[in-house]
Amino acid sequence: MKPPDPVEHLVAQLARLPGMGRRSARRAALRLLMEPEQRLRPLAEALRAAAEAVRPCTRCGNLDSSDPCRLCTDPERDQGLLCVVEGVADLWALERAHAHHGAYHVLGGSLSALAGVGPEELRIAPLLARVAEGGVREVILALPATVEGQSTAHYLADRLRPLGVALSRPAQGMPVGGALDALDEGTLATALRARREA
Secondary structure, eight states: OOOOOHHHHHHHHHHTSTTOOHHHHHHHHHHHHHSIIIIIHHHHHHHHHHHHHOEEOTTTOOEESSSSOHHHHOTTSEEEEEEEESSHHHHHHHHHTTOOOEEEEEOSSOOBTTTTBOGGGTTHHHHHHHHHTSOOOEEEEEOOSSHHHHHHHHHHHHHHGGGTOEEEOOOOSOOTTOOGGGSOHHHHHHHHHTOOOO
């Protein structure tokens, strides 16, 4: 049995990445192979280093090379303000926007009866323990505006309320630069309900 063709193997691996179809993977592979010293070898080294060093933070669930992660150990962050997100991508999005300067907790998904995801499959127990140990004054439930996200937020609110912390949700509605006629009815209705004084 002959070994797989390295070019086709590279294309197949790239095509498995989110948002990368077979055609895009082929173009990326060609670009990498045309400049192996400038592109392919540095990428391979970065992938190897990340695979060896990056792990989930045992405190918040963020991906980092240190545990606890840099966000959890940053003395400039408000550890009393805890933002709960569905996944690491949401945490990174909030960090890119410089929208939150407190601590985080990554659940690892949302509750979904259809998909068989219950509280035991998510990082809910560590969240409750973290809040119960004290020091957290407010929990922001920054979960998606989906059925599963809303169900998860309600479940968490019911479990967190007895712990005596303030609970909040991010406002939902019109995106910056959004035209009214381009928005769906649910977004428009939510935006009007969450209106503020001009």
